[in-house]
Amino acid sequence: MKIFTYSEKETKILGKMIGSFVQKQGINVIALYGEMGTGKTVLTKGIASAFGIEEKDIASSSFVIVSHYPEANFYHIDLYRLDNVKEEDIDLWEYFELGTCVIEWAQSINELPENALKITIDLVDETTRVFEMEI
Ligand SMILES: Nc1ncnc2c1ncn2[C@@H]1O[C@H](COP(=O)(O)OP(=O)(O)OP(=O)(O)O)[C@@H](O)[C@H]1O
Ligand SMILES: [Mg+2]
Structure with a gap:
């Protein structure tokens, strides 16, 4: 399924629907x-808003690998920058069992849970993005 958005605001709304x-x-x-710059963090803010997390609290820092919002x-x-995530470095599967996980740069992961929602974002032009979703 493909969905186009034409602004950051629309991507947040799409994220909330996905959430x-x-x-x-x-x-x-x-x-x-x-x-x-395709909009992974913007979409994450929208997804998080469906969980009652305020968008200002979602950081876009790439220095932090995992941010936890315990309230939700x-x-x-x-x-x-992580090429191939090594299980011994961060045990992603542990997080997968603990709660809802949104992962930016997921191409580093070799294996995902069967029912994971996969979303590929492409930049069409400055304000247009296309989201391709697959379960
Ligand atoms: N339709 C749109 N949807 C989302 N963001 C848009 C759209 N049009 C323009 N933008 C702009 O694109 C940028 C997306 O930034 P964002 O931080 O979400 O990207 P990212 O994919 O998380 O990048 P990074 O890989 O650096 O983490 C923002 O500056 C946003 O304002
Ligand atoms: Mg980002």
Whole structure:
């Protein structure tokens, strides 16, 4: 399924819809693929808002690998610069069992849970993004 958004605001709305969807479906891993500046963090803010997390609290720092929001049992994981995630370094599967995980730069992960929602974001032009979703 492909969805286009034409502004940051629309991407946040799409994220919120995705957040409600995954809650209803019992999906707890959302893997985001896409180059720098495509909108992974903007989409994450929208997803997090469905969990009652304020968007200002979602950081876009790539220095932090895992941000935990205990009030919502929500994990924002950013694997930027990590080539192949080694199980001994961070045990992602442990997080997958603990709560809802949104992962930026998910291409580093070899294996995802079966029901993970995979979203690939491409930049069309300055303000247009296309989101391709697959379960
Ligand atoms: N339709 C759109 N959806 C989302 N963001 C958009 C859109 N149009 C323009 N933008 C801009 O694109 C940028 C997306 O930044 P964002 O930090 O979300 O990217 P990212 O994929 O997380 O990058 P990084 O890989 O560096 O973490 C923002 O500056 C945002 O304002
Ligand atoms: Mg980001």
